[in-house]
Amino acid sequence: MSRPPAEPRERRPPAEPRQRLTPAEPRRPALLALGVQLLAAALALALHRGLLAAGVRLGLPWWALAQGLLAAGLSWRFRQSRWWWLMHALFVPCLLAASALRVAPGWWLLGLLLIALLSWNSFGERVPLYLTGRRTERALFEVLDALPKTLRLVDLGCGLAGTLRRLARRYPEGHFVGVETAPLTFALAWLRCLGAKNCVVRYRSLWDEPLAGYDAVYCFLSPAPMPRLWEKVQRELQPGALLISNTFEVPGEPAREIIELDDWRKSRLLVWIR
Numbered sequence: 496m497s498r499p500p501a502e503p504r505e506r507r508p509p510a511e512p513r514q515r516l517t518p519a520e521p522r523r524p525a526l527l528a529l530g531v532q533l534l535a536a537a538l539a540l541a542l543h544r545g546l547l548a549a550g551v552r553l554g555l556p557w558w559a560l561a562q563g564l565l566a567a568g569l570s571w572r573f574r575q576s577r578w579w580w581l582m583h584a585l586f587v588p589c590l591l592a593a594s595a596l597r598v599a600p601g602w603w604l605l606g607l608l609l610i611a612l613l614s615w616n617s618f619g620e621r622v623p624l625y626l627t628g629r630r631t632e633r634a635l636f637e638v639l640d641a642l643p644k645t646l647r648l649v650d651l652g653c654g655l656a657g658t659l660r661r662l663a664r665r666y667p668e669g670h671f672v673g674v675e676t677a678p679l680t681f682a683l684a685w686l687r688c689l690g691a692k693n694c695v696v697r698y699r700s701l702w703d704e705p706l707a708g709y710d711a712v713y714c715f716l717s718p719a720p721m722p723r724l725w726e727k728v729q730r731e732l733q734p735g736a737l738l739i740s741n742t743f744e745v746p747g748e749p750a751r752e753i754i755e756l757d758d759w760r761k762s763r764l765l766v767w768i769r
């Protein structure tokens with residue numbers, strides 16, 4: 496099989512850890528976000544009542560704006576990341592604007608269902624769905640080219656299995672496993688690998704997938720699970736096997752190799768040898 500030419504990119508020795516969870520970052524930011532919205536709604540209501548008592552009547556858009564500003568302020572107070580501030584500020588005003596569109600309620604329910612089926616697991620795991628880019632994939636191919644053609648690789652949280660499928664095509668003698676726990680994502684990934692002999696997708700949590708027997712573990716997750724994943728790798732992965740993480744590092748464990756991809760999301764591949 497012909498191999499595409501490698502893109503120019505920078506390989507460099509490990510740097511200081513970049514993505515850490517700050518001590519202020521909560522383990523369940525979604526719960527904190529809910530609390531912030533409810534508290535802001537209560538404060539906005541109290542403000543509304545106070546103004547009413549003073550003879551000032553605010554329209555619904557003003558109330559929504561006040562609630563959004565209060566929520567953004569609370570988010571700042573609870574030291575959430577900046578992008579949360581904007582989300583909090585816009586949430587209720589957007590709800591109000593959306594309700595003015597007069598879309599049949601069934602469509603909102605359908606949208607909610609789709610989102611839930613694609614990402615309900617990210618509530619606990621803090622790992623949403625986003626996909627490995629082609630440039631990163633080519634760098635991954637270069638790392639894997641050094642392994643035997645019969646390599647066994649697992650993609651922990653394989654998403655829609657696009658990368659897994661392309662890996663299986665590139666290394667026809669290899670064996671590729673994807674695990675995924677978002678129901679709709681899993682179903683699509685499973686269908687996608689249905690015709691491939693050397694590629695299988697399982698509905699299984701990455702924490703339940705035994706890593707012994709794999710030559711390489713690939714993951715594109717988030718900063719949150721990396722410390723626990725590192726412990727699992729230390730327990731289960733055979734010596735000499737690779738852990739390859741797209742972008743997210745293991746705090747305090749410098750990677751053997753870091754490949755900067757120089758793309759819009761500042762991707763990089765971090766490679767550890769067990």
Ligand SMILES: C[S@@+](CC[C@H](N)C(=O)[O-])C[C@H]1O[C@@H](n2cnc3c(N)ncnc32)[C@H](O)[C@@H]1O
Nearest residue numbers: 620622625626627652653654675676700701715
């Ligand atoms: C950022 S996506 C990466 C998708 C794919 N590996 C890629 O690189 O294109 C992470 C995926 O991990 C899945 N995920 C999150 N927690 C998981 C878990 N505990 N077990 C299995 N999959 C999980 C998410 O549903 C999501 O599809």
